[in-house]
Amino acid sequence: MTSTPTPPADRIGVWLIGARGSVATTAIAGAAAVAARLAPPTGMVAELTDFADSGLPALDRLVFGGHDTDDTPLTKRAEQLAGTGILPPALLAAVTPALDAADGEIRPGYRTAPGLPQAAAAARLATDLASFRDRHRLSQVVVINVASTEPPVHPHPAHRDLAALEAAMATEAGILPAGSLYAYAALRADCAHLDFTPSPGIRIPALRELADVQGLPYAGSDGKTGETLVRTALAPMFAHRALRVRSWSGTNLLGGADGATLASPDAAASKNASKRSGLEAMLGAGVEGLTHIDYVPSMGEMKTAWDHIAFEGFLGAAMTMQFTWQGWDSALAAPLVLDLARFLARARQLGAAGPQEQLGFFFKDPLRAGGSTTEHRLIAQFEVLRSWYAGGPQ
Amino acid sequence: MTSTPTPPADRIGVWLIGARGSVATTAIAGAAAVAARLAPPTGMVAELTDFADSGLPALDRLVFGGHDTDDTPLTKRAEQLAGTGILPPALLAAVTPALDAADGEIRPGYRTAPGLPQAAAAARLATDLASFRDRHRLSQVVVINVASTEPPVHPHPAHRDLAALEAAMATEAGILPAGSLYAYAALRADCAHLDFTPSPGIRIPALRELADVQGLPYAGSDGKTGETLVRTALAPMFAHRALRVRSWSGTNLLGGADGATLASPDAAASKNASKRSGLEAMLGAGVEGLTHIDYVPSMGEMKTAWDHIAFEGFLGAAMTMQFTWQGWDSALAAPLVLDLARFLARARQLGAAGPQEQLGFFFKDPLRAGGSTTEHRLIAQFEVLRSWYAGGPQ
Amino acid sequence: MTSTPTPPADRIGVWLIGARGSVATTAIAGAAAVAARLAPPTGMVAELTDFADSGLPALDRLVFGGHDTDDTPLTKRAEQLAGTGILPPALLAAVTPALDAADGEIRPGYRTAPGLPQAAAAARLATDLASFRDRHRLSQVVVINVASTEPPVHPHPAHRDLAALEAAMATEAGILPAGSLYAYAALRADCAHLDFTPSPGIRIPALRELADVQGLPYAGSDGKTGETLVRTALAPMFAHRALRVRSWSGTNLLGGADGATLASPDAAASKNASKRSGLEAMLGAGVEGLTHIDYVPSMGEMKTAWDHIAFEGFLGAAMTMQFTWQGWDSALAAPLVLDLARFLARARQLGAAGPQEQLGFFFKDPLRAGGSTTEHRLIAQFEVLRSWYAGGPQ
Amino acid sequence: MTSTPTPPADRIGVWLIGARGSVATTAIAGAAAVAARLAPPTGMVAELTDFADSGLPALDRLVFGGHDTDDTPLTKRAEQLAGTGILPPALLAAVTPALDAADGEIRPGYRTAPGLPQAAAAARLATDLASFRDRHRLSQVVVINVASTEPPVHPHPAHRDLAALEAAMATEAGILPAGSLYAYAALRADCAHLDFTPSPGIRIPALRELADVQGLPYAGSDGKTGETLVRTALAPMFAHRALRVRSWSGTNLLGGADGATLASPDAAASKNASKRSGLEAMLGAGVEGLTHIDYVPSMGEMKTAWDHIAFEGFLGAAMTMQFTWQGWDSALAAPLVLDLARFLARARQLGAAGPQEQLGFFFKDPLRAGGSTTEHRLIAQFEVLRSWYAGGPQ
Ligand SMILES: NC(=O)c1ccc[n+]([C@@H]2O[C@H](COP(=O)([O-])OP(=O)(O)OC[C@H]3O[C@@H](n4cnc5c(N)ncnc54)[C@H](O)[C@@H]3O)[C@@H](O)[C@H]2O)c1
Ligand SMILES: NC(=O)c1ccc[n+]([C@@H]2O[C@H](COP(=O)([O-])OP(=O)(O)OC[C@H]3O[C@@H](n4cnc5c(N)ncnc54)[C@H](O)[C@@H]3O)[C@@H](O)[C@H]2O)c1
Ligand SMILES: NC(=O)c1ccc[n+]([C@@H]2O[C@H](COP(=O)([O-])OP(=O)(O)OC[C@H]3O[C@@H](n4cnc5c(N)ncnc54)[C@H](O)[C@@H]3O)[C@@H](O)[C@H]2O)c1
Ligand SMILES: NC(=O)c1ccc[n+]([C@@H]2O[C@H](COP(=O)([O-])OP(=O)(O)OC[C@H]3O[C@@H](n4cnc5c(N)ncnc54)[C@H](O)[C@@H]3O)[C@@H](O)[C@H]2O)c1
Ligand code: NA
Ligand code: NA
Structure with missing residues (x-):
């Protein structure tokens, strides 16, 4: 180039x-x-x-x-x-x-x-x-x-x-x-x-x-449009501040046709794997927590994600961060x-x-x-x- | 060097x-x-x-x-x-x-x-x-x-x-x-x-x-240890994705001696100015919203911040993000x-x-x-x- | 009757x-x-x-x-x-x-x-x-x-x-x-x-x-349509379970003409007094915390309230509850x-x-x-x- | 008596x-x-x-x-x-x-x-x-x-x-x-x-x-000590105000021995059934949403629940409420x-x-x-x- x-x-x-x-x-x-x-x-x-x-x-x-x-x-x-x-x-x-x-x-x-x-x-x-x-x-x-x-x-x-x-x-x-x-x-x-x-x-x-x-x-x-977008903005903050993330849990609520597709365990598996791998790449292995994708038809195109992060600071101090993201999918x-x-x-x-x-x-x-x-x-x-x-x- | x-x-x-x-x-x-x-x-x-x-x-x-x-x-x-x-x-x-x-x-x-x-x-x-x-x-x-x-x-x-x-x-x-x-x-x-x-x-x-x-x-x-730490991790996400932040509001609850000091409007002014300026530098002028620092003695050294961000996406779609940060101050x-x-x-x-x-x-x-x-x-x-x-x- | x-x-x-x-x-x-x-x-x-x-x-x-x-x-x-x-x-x-x-x-x-x-x-x-x-x-x-x-x-x-x-x-x-x-x-x-x-x-x-x-x-x-509605549903839960509420803090974000009116400290005083009195009636005196009403014009008729409640349980265990209410005012x-x-x-x-x-x-x-x-x-x-x-x- | x-x-x-x-x-x-x-x-x-x-x-x-x-x-x-x-x-x-x-x-x-x-x-x-x-x-x-x-x-x-x-x-x-x-x-x-x-x-x-x-x-x-406690305080608020709850979703994060037990799908089934039935009794059938119980060992005795409620008000206005409950289980x-x-x-x-x-x-x-x-x-x-x-x- x-x-x-x-x-x-x-x-x-x-x-x-x-x-x-x-x-x-x-x-x-x-x-x-x-x-x-x-x-x-x-x-x-x-x-x-x-x-x-x-x-x-x-x-x-x-x-x-x-x-x-x-x-x-x-x-x-x-x-x-x-x-x-x-x-x-x-x-x-x-x-x-x-x-x-x-x-x-x-x-x-x-x-x-x-x-x-x-x-x-x-x-x-x-x-x-x-x-x-x-x-x-x-x-x-x-x-x-x-x-x-x-x-x-x-x-x-x-x-x-x-x-x-x-x-x-x-x-x-x-x-x-x-x-x-x-x-x-x-x-x-x-x-x-x-x-x-x-x-x-x-x-x-x-x-x-x-x-x-x-x-x-x-x-x-x-x-990368929602929960993972935010995760890749936030996870480096913990890593670069030497804060130890113990668990990162997430729940996604979505309606819409894509939500229905992802409700099948098979398709969700594709999505879940891609979500999890990034987290480990940024924070190392050993981070506990699951990520759920729930199909909630009445929510239509509104996608809501809640993430909970439990982390340890200096001398083991236990701290948490949570976020909620409410966005229109498309x-x-x-x-x-x-x-x-x-x-x-x-x-x-x-x-x-x-x-x-x-x-x-x-x-x-x-x-x-x-x-x-x-x-x-x-x-x-x-x-x-x-x-x-x-x-x-x- | x-x-x-x-x-x-x-x-x-x-x-x-x-x-x-x-x-x-x-x-x-x-x-x-x-x-x-x-x-x-x-x-x-x-x-x-x-x-x-x-x-x-x-x-x-x-x-x-x-x-x-x-x-x-x-x-x-x-x-x-x-x-x-x-x-x-x-x-x-x-x-x-x-x-x-x-x-x-x-x-x-x-x-x-x-x-x-x-x-x-x-x-x-x-x-x-x-x-x-x-x-x-x-x-x-x-x-x-x-x-x-x-x-x-x-x-x-x-x-x-x-x-x-x-x-x-x-x-x-x-x-x-x-x-x-x-x-x-x-x-x-x-x-x-x-x-x-x-x-x-x-x-x-x-x-x-x-x-x-x-x-x-x-x-x-x-x-930079709490709300502002998170803000400087998150705000560029909005900027680089061309999402238009309409308002960014925050409330901080803190006890401890530092909380008492910041409860005086004078000292809070120092803190508030340093918090706000960064937001504008990252997102441009015109972002609405206030930042409160409340002294809540019984919370002791636990600092809790809640931030609410209202932003606009493609074709004006109204979306929001919130986070809560719960950390031990010192x-x-x-x-x-x-x-x-x-x-x-x-x-x-x-x-x-x-x-x-x-x-x-x-x-x-x-x-x-x-x-x-x-x-x-x-x-x-x-x-x-x-x-x-x-x-x-x- | x-x-x-x-x-x-x-x-x-x-x-x-x-x-x-x-x-x-x-x-x-x-x-x-x-x-x-x-x-x-x-x-x-x-x-x-x-x-x-x-x-x-x-x-x-x-x-x-x-x-x-x-x-x-x-x-x-x-x-x-x-x-x-x-x-x-x-x-x-x-x-x-x-x-x-x-x-x-x-x-x-x-x-x-x-x-x-x-x-x-x-x-x-x-x-x-x-x-x-x-x-x-x-x-x-x-x-x-x-x-x-x-x-x-x-x-x-x-x-x-x-x-x-x-x-x-x-x-x-x-x-x-x-x-x-x-x-x-x-x-x-x-x-x-x-x-x-x-x-x-x-x-x-x-x-x-x-x-x-x-x-x-x-x-x-x-x-009673928003934050106070929820407060009067929730506060008795703490009281009847003998949980000791240490602080109850709230931030309200509102646009709309009513938001503009309440932005004046005078009018907000009317609203704030009515909000606080109920909390004390239900929980007793001595509950710390402030309630803010922020005028955020771009939020229009959408009213968002965040409340943070810090309470004590058995043997002094420190616990918290938070809620966010997002409602259309009128x-x-x-x-x-x-x-x-x-x-x-x-x-x-x-x-x-x-x-x-x-x-x-x-x-x-x-x-x-x-x-x-x-x-x-x-x-x-x-x-x-x-x-x-x-x-x-x- | x-x-x-x-x-x-x-x-x-x-x-x-x-x-x-x-x-x-x-x-x-x-x-x-x-x-x-x-x-x-x-x-x-x-x-x-x-x-x-x-x-x-x-x-x-x-x-x-x-x-x-x-x-x-x-x-x-x-x-x-x-x-x-x-x-x-x-x-x-x-x-x-x-x-x-x-x-x-x-x-x-x-x-x-x-x-x-x-x-x-x-x-x-x-x-x-x-x-x-x-x-x-x-x-x-x-x-x-x-x-x-x-x-x-x-x-x-x-x-x-x-x-x-x-x-x-x-x-x-x-x-x-x-x-x-x-x-x-x-x-x-x-x-x-x-x-x-x-x-x-x-x-x-x-x-x-x-x-x-x-x-x-x-x-x-x-x-009834956590998420369900709050649900039974809040759900009647929606019912008595004639607000139509469309979905009620929940995620529970818990460590501790009880968390490990509930991680087995079988035991979780007991817990889930008792949680869901109450919601329907208070709000009627047709409320969408799932309730997850995740075992997160590092969280120990701290139980965290996030609930998301999507509801409709006058003329179909779409509104939401969320809460987070952070309590010590025992x-x-x-x-x-x-x-x-x-x-x-x-x-x-x-x-x-x-x-x-x-x-x-x-x-x-x-x-x-x-x-x-x-x-x-x-x-x-x-x-x-x-x-x-x-x-x-x-
Ligand atoms: N919306 C987001 O934020 C987001 C983010 C990342 C990825 N995605 C992905 O984008 C894709 C589209 O999402 P959407 O909300 O538009 O879904 P959608 O269900 O509205 O649209 C999918 C379209 O694909 C068509 N289709 C299905 N199988 C096909 C085939 N074999 N050949 C040709 N067309 C076929 C369907 O008929 C439908 O029109 C999904 O895979 C979703 O996971 C969306
Ligand atoms: N804790 C955080 O996350 C954080 C983040 C950024 C900045 N800070 C700042 O760090 C400072 C210290 O915070 P803290 O929680 O330790 O507060 P603190 O009140 O516990 O300690 C302040 C100390 O300064 C002493 N002091 C006051 N006036 C003095 C003077 N004129 N000369 C010498 N000593 C004096 C006090 O006696 C006290 O011991 C504060 O200004 C705070 O705003 C803290
Ligand atoms: N929206 C809610 O959830 C809620 C809840 C509780 C109370 N309220 C109260 O309801 C009232 C109305 O709220 P809104 O959102 O419709 O406000 P708004 O500003 O849209 O309407 C107020 C109306 O009152 C008129 N008005 C002002 N002074 C007047 C006077 N002296 N004589 C006659 N009319 C006068 C204005 O011209 C305007 O049309 C406010 O006081 C608000 O605090 C609203
Ligand atoms: N903590 C809460 O908020 C809460 C709320 C509702 C219900 N519960 C229920 O209370 C129960 C106890 O919770 P915990 O946190 O103390 O769990 P725990 O795992 O710490 O204690 C359970 C005890 O039961 C013993 N046990 C197991 N099988 C037994 C058997 N067959 N006979 C006699 N003892 C047996 C175990 O050895 C252990 O000591 C759980 O079923 C839990 O679901 C707890
Ligand atoms: Na919303
Ligand atoms: Na906490």
Whole structure:
């Protein structure tokens, strides 16, 4: 990253897997509202003055499309979100054209189905991407997975390398979870890929090998928007002050479709693992405490987290800290999806390939290159992000 | 800071203004307990592995003395603190010799008194310092103000430069507040100086001029141990995520002698100003909300802070965060006093003079050189501290 | 209360002092919405099955009017409240006719003005009331003060008895605060009176004498809707379990017009006194702690209270409880205003006169007859209310 | 209960199942300390002035004994409790004689063991009780189960009536869980019985039949000391104000031996069921939310509960309340155990038999007579308790 070429003024495709979900709908509607200056860019990291000279693609240069297995129109989803308080009702009319445009670019999603070998399914998905890029003459397409969380994947020999994977895909129907198949298709279609969900996605070794072969940048996983965001701001405080955290317990209450998904023990396992690992990385092993995710339908899109931290100070003094975080789920996630599309597109413009560690700021469980250790501390992550896009090497 | 000379194995004096207070007593007792390995170094930043190679003076190289206007024996104060839960009763016997030794080095404190010109008072204080250094053959003495909080000082023409100040002190009795007189005496006695309290202390321009003349390092002010500690960990999270903080309100409940002092509106003003300024530096102007400090005698040394933060996210979504911090006041402050003595002594060994900005990590209201802006973000402050003592210039 | 006559089917007037305020507007709009079955009767005590046989006037039998010094149309106020989240925007159209009808019955409010003797002002206010009753052929009118909070009143000799008061009013302009003048006018116009505000209102002895003379029922003061509501539910728990409360501290954050009024130390004094007295009545004297009311404009109609309770248990064990209450101010108050109109009207139908102690459930600072002690415990108050309206003597 | 005979001055036996546990040890030590006036009677309901004339046996009339499967000396347990903050270390010496005396009256506990028919085991337990009563010439013995929580019991035909039960016990080893066998033995030995734990205990129909046959009073179950205590104070506030609770979620963090027991899903099931049922009784069905009990060993005897309540007010306004309760587990429970012994002994003196519903104030899951409904509201329960012991029939 020695030079910073002037970014091309042309347009970037943002292809959302789960394009009809709450996060996706909020992102598409919000991008239109902010681009039209009907709302300030609150929540958008890319709009901070820190990145004014980073050459990020402008918000109005983004073109949206995606895959979804559901077919509720985006305008209907937007109305539902307005009812829950996520989207200001007054904005609905203004963003309808943008929603309709994106709606016309949403193609049927993929679900593991017996019979159909995954190679064929992947080919169809990759064609959708290429067609989108061609029709809109996009300089590149960034694929972002914001679909429902999938359970952790069972290791399979064919996941280990690309050759084995493609051999298996040629005949088998269920070798990859859906999210990983989307990642495969993205890479094959020459697109940068990003997992905003905790799903296995691109983490499978064979897919990372494919990204290397293709020279494509990718990032993930699991957008850091609530409890974990706060944890990564607070945990270093204890560590750097030599305070000994004895236990860190958390309870998350959430309604909404994502809450329902996470209520299944399987899917929660993905989320829980990514939450816990960061805590240990920052505080060392031996921190007691559980993290609960409760589905409380009547809370809708409002996500409430309570965390209790018991710690020891000088001469064993027992102290506690508690926090409660009350946030609108998709309002927290959507601007980050837009940020990530812009930061990842820009990284590709600058020639970056492989795991984009400078994006760790956005993720609960940052993907990294083999051998490097993960920085979970939020503020340190921000400094990495800032300096990377200021043109300095990391 | 181009070279890192091997630190001398000799001993460092730690002279505490307010040596019989809760913080001082806990620091002296705790230093003995940790040096004797009766307690782990929890809460001591200097003992983190980050500073293993920084050449900080070892804990058992510190020799304690001080000034106080009160004459309760340290062992009695330690018993009282054991009763409130700050000092483990089981440690009392083991630390009694150390407390007795320090007790023998506490000299009568100074109180503004009509009649006596401050030059004379300062001379006596400076003599106490020199005598302490000589008798114990200390390589240097660090003076740390942990006395009761004093109100903000009214500007006075004689505060503006050293010549005017010394002219006025020669005849006047009340030109400097007590804490500032101690700072003057420290500098005149060739000691590094540090304000752990929010009192005016060394901030007076004429005193900073004197420090420059003497080539002495100094730092302050107001140890960051509770609500503000958390605020400086959390506020950057909002800023870096482009979340708009609308209000940040706080209520602090404290008993203890320090609580009683802060209950006076005057002294609280010192504390409040230092708390508020940091918030604005991190979040910009226009953040609504008050910060209360309530004296609740029955809470003793337990300090409880509740903070409420209302913020806006994407498309104006209204969200809130709250935290409660429940900590033992002196258990939080005492290890930092020991840390600061060691970091400041080491800085002097390395030839540093003037305001030691790398110590900002420890303070609510970090002293800085003219022209430099204050870094309030806790984690960024830690990185500054770490890299400074790793030998690299900041 | 020996017999329970069938309640007349005719209509009851509800005359609101401060009829254009948030509470009044929400009450008028909400009464219409619930009467039309567009919203469930959530928050309405009178609609509990406990009172199904109490003969309370039905909601659709209430006719609204009032005084206000402001002249913003009610429909405009309703739109503002819809913007803050108090009124569901979808209801606005449906309640417009009801708002317009009430608007036509709002007369100019009274403000203390030099020159005009209060007797004349009172006569005008009483005429407004009588005219309202006559034009709508109401069986009775209940006057409820929901105007801005007024400061505590300075005792004045003329407040002591009715004769002295009327003599003074004949010539003086400022003998009574506005809220008390409204109460005087109400009583003179043969109306039951109720103070929902913490203002002095009917508490002045001469006014209570007038109520006795007229044989009219009255009640107050200061609707119990948030922090105090919770306190009166919780404090008896500590008392009845013999737990010793050492301190009870509270911080209230509120925006809205009422928040601005209470930000003045004078008005806050009214509110604070009523809050503190109940705590002492339930827990005994000697409970430490302050209660803050902070005006935080950006919080709008959302009222947030944090309370911290430190208590001692068996063998001195130190324990704490904290709560946070986040409620919409006028949504909490408005249904109680409607309840009180109905309960007070019914009491008059049953022949009750003087202070209506059975309504203490609704108030922070319940008015009582000389000699009786105040029951502050919420659940005990509910049982009193229930049994009174079940027809049994209290 | 028409007359209130002067209570006999003689002594009452308190036989604790689980006599070496935290609750039991704290109760025995505390009874001695308070009787000797070394500590005030904080936490003791029986010492409230409300019960000054109720004829309750005085604290110094209680004589302690019990069963336990463990054999750690009580003085050792007391030292451990002093280390965790439950017992003031300064009291230890003073209560040692009382602990030693009780220790001498603790007999080996019963554990279900293959081979031994339960009739024989019960006979041994009953003999222990009779011997205790005889040796100390006690007017009566009250048996209180404070042993570790047992899982819910699987229904068994022999539980349905006494004849079937005794037939089965004559030959079978595992027909009753341990706690129920203790209850059987208590009743057979002519002792009133009380379950302070959530274990099945006396709830088995055949045992209730036996109590009727014997004419003995009994009560239970599960002492109400923390989260549920607060819930039963708060939930009626929502109900009586017609506020609609949408969800009530809770997380409990506890260390200590009891915490470890409850960590097993089986035992937690007992506790959870008793917690949930009360909420529904007070608020109606359809309240969403889960209650977690997390074992966090490092928290020791400190029990922390966080509850989050989402409710709706007028016109659907969404509001929330949260509370955090931080209490010392055994300090909360122990005085209630002493209270219950005295209240139950007194009830027997007054001739009461069967389930003592007036003691519902103390329990999460109050035992009641067939056909009567449970009062869960804390303050209403207190009024029942007060009036019952004031001599009036309930
Ligand atoms: N909201 C946050 O703060 C946050 C933070 C981090 C991660 N996430 C993750 O973002 C994802 C989206 O969250 P949401 O609230 O929008 O959820 P959502 O349930 O509203 O939307 C998910 C969408 O994915 C679609 N989908 C499901 N399976 C699919 C498939 N195989 N192919 C294509 N589409 C499919 C669904 O039809 C739905 O439209 C979740 O995985 C969530 O865990 C959200
Ligand atoms: N505890 C914390 O977390 C914390 C954090 C930041 C700053 N501080 C500051 O540290 C200081 C000490 O706190 P503490 O809790 O030990 O208070 P303390 O009241 O227990 O001790 C203060 C001591 O200063 C002495 N003193 C007062 N005036 C003096 C004078 N003129 N000369 C010499 N001695 C004098 C007093 O006699 C007393 O012994 C306070 O200013 C406090 O604001 C404490
Ligand atoms: N909202 C609650 O939960 C709650 C609880 C208890 C008591 N209260 C009390 O209810 C009252 C109303 O609260 P609000 O939020 O509606 O306030 P608001 O400021 O919205 O309304 C007050 C109204 O009173 C009018 N007014 C002021 N002086 C007047 C006068 N002399 N004559 C006639 N009208 C006058 C104002 O013009 C305004 O329309 C306040 O006193 C408040 O303290 C409210
Ligand atoms: N602490 C509270 O606030 C509270 C509230 C309600 C109920 N409880 C209940 O009180 C009980 C005691 O709590 P604790 O904290 O003292 O627990 P603990 O584990 O300290 O004590 C339990 C005691 O029971 C003994 N025991 C186990 N099985 C036995 C058997 N079969 N026969 C005789 N003794 C046996 C154990 O050896 C131990 O000494 C628990 O069931 C708990 O759920 C406690
Ligand atoms: Na909220
Ligand atoms: Na605590």
